[in-house]
Amino acid sequence: MISRLLRPRRWLPTDSMTTPLSRARLLAKFNLSILVGLLGGVGSAFGASYDESRSAAVKKCQAIDPAEYQSALFFNPDGDRSYYVQSECFQSTAVQFRDETLCSLVKQRYSFFSSSWGYSTARCLKLVAEGVAADRKLLEEIKRRYSQGSVRLRDFRLERNGNGRDFDIIPFFAGAFAHGYTLRFEILGANENVLVDASGFYLDGNNDIRVFVRQSDLAKRFPQLALNRPYTVRATLVLDVGNGGPSGQWSDAFIERVFPLRERSQTLDKEVRF
Numbered sequence: 001m002i003s004r005l006l007r008p009r010r011w012l013p014t015d016s017m018t019t020p021l022s023r024a025r026l027l028a029k030f031n032l033s034i035l036v037g038l039l040g041g042v043g044s045a046f047g048a049s050y051d052e053s054r055s056a057a058v059k060k061c062q063a064i065d066p067a068e069y070q071s072a073l074f075f076n077p078d079g080d081r082s083y084y085v086q087s088e089c090f091q092s093t094a095v096q097f098r099d100e101t102l103c104s105l106v107k108q109r110y111s112f113f114s115s116s117w118g119y120s121t122a123r124c125l126k127l128v129a130e131g132v133a134a135d136r137k138l139l140e141e142i143k144r145r146y147s148q149g150s151v152r153l154r155d156f157r158l159e160r161n162g163n164g165r166d167f168d169i170i171p172f173f174a175g176a177f178a179h180g181y182t183l184r185f186e187i188l189g190a191n192e193n194v195l196v197d198a199s200g201f202y203l204d205g206n207n208d209i210r211v212f213v214r215q216s217d218l219a220k221r222f223p224q225l226a227l228n229r230p231y232t233v234r235a236t237l238v239l240d241v242g243n244g245g246p247s248g249q250w251s252d253a254f255i256e257r258v259f260p261l262r263e264r265s266q267t268l269d270k271e272v273r274f
Contacts, residue, residue, distance in 0.1 A: 179206035
């Protein structure tokens with residue numbers, strides 16, 4: 001099964017290599033793979049970053065009048081029948097982004113006839129702590145499963161694409177922990193490395209993948225590229241743990257504390273000729 005989550009069009013064969021029927025089959029397989037890949041935990045490949053999303057949510061709360069409130073909400077659960085609208089926003093944002101620092105901005109609105117303890121600094125801190133604990137448990141389970149049988153990059157080779165001009169990188173995998181991974185190829189340089197390709201895949205250890213690299217694109221990033229000359233290429237395979245989900249988003253700092261990048265990455269250097 002081939003599952004590519006970034007720049008999906010690039011691994012598809014050119015028109016001259018593919019019949020209309022086979023193209024349709026490849027596209028159908030790709031669409032299915034996208035769905036499976038998303039369910040498998042690839043979340044960081046799309047959308048705004050944690051910091052960008054948090055900043056936008058905080059600004060939305062700051063725009064609310066601090067004096068605006070809701071009360072006499074008798075059909076709400078106990079504790080949520082009276083609150084400041086801005087405080088409700090800050091508490092929801094604190095829980096969503098697991099950020100206890102925002103809880104100091106949550107003010108309880110006291111009311112004689114409507115319970116209001118559900119929106120307060122203490123309640124906010126409790127909900128954030130519960131969310132962090134659940135996230136940690138989930139991430140540690142991913143870490144445990146990865147340690148028992150992660151997909152490993154065994155080897156890769158580079159060859160000319162069928163059009164005679166561009167290149168295909170063909171990686172070979174082993175392992176059994178089906179999940180989202182990112183695969184990056186770079187030409188190692190004396191001063192800096194040159195990106196060849198960086199993509200997201202859903203891998204299960206048995207994938208048959210050809211990474212298409214357009215020569216003209218590579219030449220723009222690496223003008224001194226000379227054909228048939230040896231270069232050292234580094235392949236880096238990283239388990240993509242995503243950034244949480246609808247119930248709560250994970251910061252890079254949280255992920256690094258629980259499952260550091262170095263523990264879910266592997267590299268392989270190889271001399272190849274373009």
